[in-house]
Amino acid sequence: MEDEMRNRGIAAAAALLVAALAPVVSAGQAPDGWTMPRTADGHPNLQGIWANDSATPFQRPESLGERATLTNEEVAAMAAYMAEYDSVGGDAVFGDTPYLRALAAVQSPAEEEERAARRSSNTSTRSYNQFWMIDRWFDNRTSLVVDPPNGRLPPRTPEAEARTERARAQRGQPGPDGRLTLAQEIAAVDPAIRCRGAGAILSGRGYNSNYQIFQSASHLAIQIEMHHETRIIPLGDASPAVSGPRTNTGTSRGHWNGDTLVVETSNLKRGVNGSTTNAQITERFTRVGPEMLEYEYTVNDPSTWTAPWTARMLMRPAPGTGVIYEFACHEGNYAMEHALTNERYLDKQGR
Incomplete structure (x- = not known):
């Protein structure tokens, strides 16, 4: 049952991912035909x-240096990571945390997996879980x-x-x-x-x-x-x-x-x-x-x-x-x- 719920959550999040990866419109670049x-x-x-x-962070993570944008493949991988996290209902994450964790999972998968294991072993109660949080959308901006x-x-x-x-x-x-x-x-x-x-x-x-x-x-x-x-x-x-x-x-x-x-x-x-x-x-x-x-x-x-x-x-x-x-x-x-x-x-x- 748990696996089924997780799969349903990921499938639903995948639909959101398609929208998240749509090209970002900038000022002065209105869509064709829009009035x-x-x-x-x-x-x-x-x-x-x-x-x-x-999900874009307030300040650019130092690990990204001068990169103002990510590739579509990187954004897709980060969004998929958060989709799975959302589907299992872990501790609620706020602010820049969804982006930073997803970025870490893409840049250093083994290290982020180790950090995730340490977080899951912490039984203290300081917040509610991710079930109550809105879905965050990802784009290429850093x-x-x-x-x-x-x-x-x-x-x-x-x-x-x-x-x-x-x-x-x-x-x-x-x-x-x-x-x-x-x-x-x-x-x-x-x-x-x-x-x-x-x-x-x-x-x-x-x-x-x-x-x-x-x-x-x-x-x-x-x-x-x-x-x-x-x-x-x-x-x-x-x-x-x-x-x-x-x-x-x-x-x-x-x-x-x-x-x-x-x-x-x-x-x-x-x-x-x-x-x-x-x-x-x-x-x-x-x-x-x-x-x-x-x-x-x-x-x-x-x-x-x-x-x-x-x-x-x-x-x-x-x-x-x-x-x-x-x-x-x-x-x-x-x-x-x-x-x-x-x-x-x-x-x-x-x-």
Whole structure:
């Protein structure tokens, strides 16, 4: 029965693989015969629920060097690896992990098999399993970061490194396994903000990473599934946002540059990817096909990086019901007492 279920899972994933290997459409290269949908005011219609379920990693793995793309054969092998992993329902994998494990399986099969055996022998419970995770799709790109051209963030400034060291000291030292204890992880997050929203960029991938866009002539609204947050962006004003109260999503202004919507954001209450709250963010939304929205953002923060950097993501229509349900975050509110009781028990055991 288990083999039968695995075979069915792989067969279903193979069908998804065909779609995953379809040529990626780039801005300015619309499919033949496709006409840009437009609203009554003549601008491109960006409305809909868009999902960012790409497996492409944020930064290019160092093992790939200057390779901006993979071959179709490499991508097929990586997608097949994840299809099999999904079919057997192992521990849930998040963020860049699906891509990195699949890449390791292609580059060094024996080493990845050994690592997989060690992971399977770990009986600790820290997450749920892969059954609950969305299918990630693979394409030829090796990073979401497109500038710098090496696919990796620019060097960090000494000021940024000092901030990181201060934060690390506040969290405390990790245990023998190199990981923080659960108590340290909980203490590192202010209880008042642990269910805070996604922030000023749409960077979530593969985990509650749906975004619904509503559009009128004067405003754009983006409902973010993760923590159920909504950004409301006035349109038509290309001037920088004036100073004002800082918020998690910042203060945004949008304007059209041809068929691309450009959104400028400042006045952040918290940074992005380790930046300060003084970071300036420029987002660009472009419809590049009937089922593809290109989302690009540039982050400029001289206090954190030696140069601005840009990432580009491709979003597809979200699968499912066409509705974003409320993300009712209670993140450990009921389990906190038991989690900390377990940590105190481990302390007494000297573990």
